[in-house]
Amino acid sequence: MTFVIETRGLTKTYGSVRALDGLSLSIPRGGVYGVLGPNGAGKSTLFRILLGLIRPTAGEAVVMGGAVGDVAASRRMGSMIETPRFPPFMTARQVLGWLSAAHGLKADAARVSGWLERVGLAEAADRKVRGFSVGMLQRLGVAAALITEPELVILDEPTSGMDPPGIQEMRALIRSLAERDGITVILASHQLLEVQRVCDRVAILNRGRLVREGAVSELTSSGERLRLSVTPISKTLEVLAALSYASGSLDGDAVVATLSRPETPALLRALVEAGVDIDEARWVGADLEAVFMTETGSVQMPESIHAG
Amino acid sequence: MLADAIRSETYRFTRNRMAVFWSILFVPVLFLAIGTAVQFFTKARMAEMAEALPPEMTAEGGPMALSGTLDLGQSLLAQAGDFANPIVMLFVLIGAAIIYAGDYRWETWRLTSARNTRINLVAGKVALVFGVVLVALATWLVFGLIGELIKAAIFERPLAFSFADERPGQFAGLIAVTVTRVMQFTMVGLLAAVMSRSLLAALFVPMVVAIGQFFLMQALPLLAWSAGDLQAHLLIPGLSHDSLKTLVQGGPDAAAAPDGLAWKAITGLTVWTIVPLVAALAWFSRQDLSKE
Incomplete structure (x- = not known):
């Protein structure tokens, strides 16, 4: 190169x-x-x-x-x-x-x-x-x-x-x-x-x-997350907390889970077994803004970044 | 590479019509207009003036001659010797200041500075100013000759062109001295432009320096200095210009000049031309051009 x-x-x-x-x-x-x-x-x-x-x-x-x-x-x-x-x-x-x-x-x-x-x-x-x-x-x-x-x-x-x-x-x-x-x-x-x-x-x-x-x-792609629209949210977070291969956090009215893609079926199975209703499960990539915010440790984004 | 710098500076300057007009055309046009008006006024009052002035003033060959042959060769010499007058220098300085400080004013160094060496960038500007001075001189001479032709027509005087013997040498010498004086004046503007990044400084600093030097020249007797003292020439380039002009023109004033006046005057004019140029180059070569 x-x-x-x-x-x-x-x-x-x-x-x-x-x-x-x-x-x-x-x-x-x-x-x-x-x-x-x-x-x-x-x-x-x-x-x-x-x-x-x-x-x-x-x-x-x-x-x-x-x-x-x-x-x-x-x-x-x-x-x-x-x-x-x-x-x-x-x-x-x-x-x-x-x-x-x-x-x-x-x-x-x-x-x-x-x-x-x-x-x-x-x-x-x-x-x-x-x-x-x-x-x-x-x-x-x-x-x-x-x-x-x-x-x-x-x-x-x-x-x-x-x-x-x-x-x-x-x-x-x-x-x-x-x-x-x-x-x-x-x-x-x-x-x-x-x-x-x-x-x-x-x-x-x-x-x-x-x-x-x-x-x-x-x-x-390194920031990919599984976005879950689920009910109830509290139960979902409890299940995620108990799993060794995944973690989760609340993002608005959804839960965002961090795990590797091959673990997805296991996670979904665990949630269903715990009585959680899953409306939608979707992999979302981190956008550049998220990477930027993480890497620069910005607490407040400049206005121009919001505009993008 | 220097050719690129000269070409780009010339390209830009020639598109700036106002700068071209004020620095090259305005003064010759102004002097021609005023001179022509004076000739018409003199013609109208010729009889009264002839009576009022001493006969040797108005006789053929005298400074106020109203009749007889008009020698364009002599006029050309006089015009060349008068080029470095304060009004011409001031208006040429307008063009020079725009050339030297334009990139700071328009914040355009960032567009050109990566394309050439810093020495070439400044040298290109100096070369263009030299060109502007030569064009201003040519315009000054041409308009001066036009003024003489108008004068001949108004007073119905026959024309001659005598340019033999020592006159070509005198003409060349006067051009060298006056062009050097104008360039020296603009060099102070170059240094001011580079150090201050300001167009106004490029205009006003040379003017203030020249005014100070004018008063210093008037104060020479108080300092017990004469035109033959080197320190006077090292402080007052205008004195060097005047001295060299006198020597080139010859005659009794030149014969009465103190020994060594020529090299002292050349030293004074050279120092005042080279030192600001070298200082500007040194300053510019390390200047942060992101602060325009």
């Missing part, structure tokens, strides 16, 4: 605050990779270091096979971090022409028009950026990250400020970048449902450290 980004012991301190605390992370080439974490987890600091905007206090990072600051390697990467800003007197088309020039490319009208089309800005191509909404700036930011046709693109909150159809379009675009164009996409978002839908793998950061990393399917 080849990696587009590798960090080892990456640390960044701002005074007494450790924004990154010995982060070691390897991001494989291909697919869409999500970087998750609550506010202050270190996501933006990580991206800023990878882009060479700031220097780490300790540790090292390798991007596209070169050290951070290696321009030849950095030129194979595109990025959009935080809310994108552009010179207000330029049109969207001119912004892409300008960034093409910065990259040593000629302002190829077809390429510029193609990316404006793909991000949904074809009709606004010749409008000045100063009149753009936040959602339009996000779209232009994504086009700006992609205009040089990089092998790796980092997108920080790409759907921020977009309406639901826009979010859906962006999700489709991100998947197509990975699947059609073969671009490795690294995505940071608070929209956990979006991340779950679009990412192949995720890393969860908390307080500057990596707390969990893996394929989305692995992370969610």
